[in-house]
Amino acid sequence: MMAPMELIIELILMPLVAFVVGMMMVLMMRRIAAKLQRRIGPPFFQPLYDIVKLHSKQTQISHGLIHDIGIVMAMGGYIAAETLLPVPGMTGIAEKGGIITLLYLMMIPSLGLALGVGQCANPNGSIGIARALTAMLAYDIPLVIVIFGVAYAAGTTNLVDIIAVQQAGGFETWGAVQMPVLAIAGLIAMHASLGKQPFEIYIAPAEIATGPMVEMSGKYLGGLFVMQCFQLYTTSVLYVSLFLGGGTTWFDFLLKSFLVLAIPVSIAYLFPRYRTEDLLRLMWKWPVMLGLIGVAFVL
Amino acid sequence: MSSIKQIPVITERKGNPLARVFDEFVRFCRSRSLFILHYCTGCGAIELPPAMTSRFDMERLGIQPMVSPRQADILLITGYVSIKTLKRVILTYEQMGSPKYVIGICSCTVNGGMYWQSYATAKKLDEYMPVDLYIAGCMPRPEAVLAGLQKLMDRIHSGEANSWEDYFRNYDYYLGNQQKLFGENWQTPTDIITEAKHYDLIGEGTLGKHTQLLEQHQKPLEALDMRLGHDLKEPTE
Numbered sequence: 071m072m073a074p075m076e077l078i079i080e081l082i083l084m085p086l087v088a089f090v091v092g093m094m095m096v097l098m099m100r101r102i103a104a105k106l107q108r109r110i111g112p113p114f115f116q117p118l119y120d121i122v123k124l125h126s127k128q129t130q131i132s133h134g135l136i137h138d139i140g141i142v143m144a145m146g147g148y149i150a151a152e153t154l155l156p157v158p159g160m161t162g163i164a165e166k167g168g169i170i171t172l173l174y175l176m177m178i179p180s181l182g183l184a185l186g187v188g189q190c191a192n193p194n195g196s197i198g199i200a201r202a203l204t205a206m207l208a209y210d211i212p213l214v215i216v217i218f219g220v221a222y223a224a225g226t227t228n229l230v231d232i233i234a235v236q237q238a239g240g241f242e243t244w245g246a247v248q249m250p251v252l253a254i255a256g257l258i259a260m261h262a263s264l265g266k267q268p269f270e271i272y273i274a275p276a277e278i279a280t281g282p283m284v285e286m287s288g289k290y291l292g293g294l295f296v297m298q299c300f301q302l303y304t305t306s307v308l309y310v311s312l313f314l315g316g317g318t319t320w321f322d323f324l325l326k327s328f329l330v331l332a333i334p335v336s337i338a339y340l341f342p343r344y345r346t347e348d349l350l351r352l353m354w355k356w357p358v359m360l361g362l363i364g365v366a367f368v369l
Numbered sequence: 370m371s372s373i374k375q376i377p378v379i380t381e382r383k384g385n386p387l388a389r390v391f392d393e394f395v396r397f398c399r400s401r402s403l404f405i406l407h408y409c410t411g412c413g414a415i416e417l418p419p420a421m422t423s424r425f426d427m428e429r430l431g432i433q434p435m436v437s438p439r440q441a442d443i444l445l446i447t448g449y450v451s452i453k454t455l456k457r458v459i460l461t462y463e464q465m466g467s468p469k470y471v472i473g474i475c476s477c478t479v480n481g482g483m484y485w486q487s488y489a490t491a492k493k494l495d496e497y498m499p500v501d502l503y504i505a506g507c508m509p510r511p512e513a514v515l516a517g518l519q520k521l522m523d524r525i526h527s528g529e530a531n532s533w534e535d536y537f538r539n540y541d542y543y544l545g546n547q548q549k550l551f552g553e554n555w556q557t558p559t560d561i562i563t564e565a566k567h568y569d570l571i572g573e574g575t576l577g578k579h580t581q582l583l584e585q586h587q588k589p590l591e592a593l594d595m596r597l598g599h600d601l602k603e604p605t606e
Contacts, residue, residue, distance in 0.1 A: 111429060112429065116401075122398040123442075126398065280437060284437045286439060
């Protein structure tokens with residue numbers, strides 16, 4: 071049992087670390103996109119410049135109280151989720167929360183965004199958020215199957231224990247080696263949850279003008295940029311914890327997280343976009359099938 | 370309308386010595402992160418894809434395209450603005466969040482260019498909204514576009530690019546020119562005078578006879594009623 075002071079410091083530090091790492095992940099994403107398109111790409115501190123600039127805009131257009139609360143929910147859901155994701159040296163409240171709480175917390179941002187966008191009363195935003203919630207329905211089913219499989223194999227829903235089980239025997243006990251089918255299904259579900267091409271149905275700048283973000287300006291858009299940092303971090307760290315044995319050292323941990331994220335991001339910029347019903351059909355067919363086969367192996 | 374005399378002198382600021390460092394940092398970030406909304410009206414739009422993509426790559430300067438006026442910092446107008454288009458340009462401009470910058474590309478925005486004799490074209494863009502920067506040429510090459518954008522970045526960093534304040538300070542002048550073109554009933558959904566009061570940017574030119582005319586005709590803004598589907602019945606009048 072750790073001292074309460076230590077716990078409080080960890081609860082503050084974990085989201086901060088997640089934010090800084092998340093900004094670097096955004097940078098990596100944009101640099102990969104630039105390299106694939108034979109460009110140079112943004113400078114190192116570009117994500118920071120964007121966030122500071124957006125928060126320092128003089129016009130801050132709010133569409134009402136729910137709009138404000140929606141953005142806070144979108145960021146807060148992820149900030150809460152970070153305290154449940156163990157990193158090397160810090161576990162926060164991961165042992166008490168468990169993976170099911172984490173799954174719930176990862177759904178809050180989409181719902182918060184839905185609330186906030188609802189008050190903007192912009193048809194593009196409404197279409198966008200309807201698509202975002204449909205996409206959530208699509209990727210959550212394979213994600214839940216995958217997480218159930220991993221939890222069943224490890225015999226616990228405690229993320230710290232799942233990591234400890236994988237680290238016990240070195241490389242051979244990693245989730246990805248023990249359960250390769252589940253790992254592939256998880257990768258597809260993770261790609262969809264990032265909302266990148268070809269699953270970018272709810273941003274779709276050329277079609278619905280960035281969907282949920284269409285009426286966001288200034289600090290509201292800045293909040294969503296911060297949310298994106300957290301989103302990339304949460305998704306990749308969750309995958310690393312489930313399948314790649316977490317991290318024993320920070321170097322190890324960050325290397326794995328960045329590499330895992332680089333896979334969907336590199337694929338993303340080579341593809342156009344699916345339609346909503348195609349996404350639903352694809353997600354409920356292939357990752358679910360792979361996930362069920364993987365679960366059958368585990369059982 | 371932006372002459373040397375109208376540029377406000379920044380007075381010395383007392384209090385927190387860190388405030389100036391913070392202001393400097395914010396100005397730097399503003400200059401290094403610019404979201405552009407390109408309103409591509411004419412042939413100048415052709416020069417933007419090469420400026421954005423692999424040959425010249427705007428993103429290395431921190432400039433990236435955005436799709437909605439709420440998100441954008443720069444309104445890029447590339448080419449002639451017809452009178453019908455100009456209405457949309459003004460609506461777009463007024464919905465952008467300050468600080469906002471306008472760049473006119475091609476000679477059409479400077480003086481009408483080859484459309485000088487057209488009855489349907491607004492000749493000078495800066496009669497209708499404050500323009501930060503013109504990139505002249507028919508059409509300017511991507512090098513010129515990038516050089517212009519870098520010039521704007523320098524001006525933002527040094528705090529000179531505040532012509533968006535000019536729209537509030539001299540609203541009467543701009544509104545007068547707009548009324549001359551669109552008629553007396555011209556009204557935008559954005560209430561510029563209230564906004565000017567909010568930013569404390571009421572100048573000598575904010576209110577005048579044109580804004581009086583606006584107030585006479587102004588219909589109060591009402592929220593659209595929320596309903597599903599259309600009422601297809603003809604109005605019985």
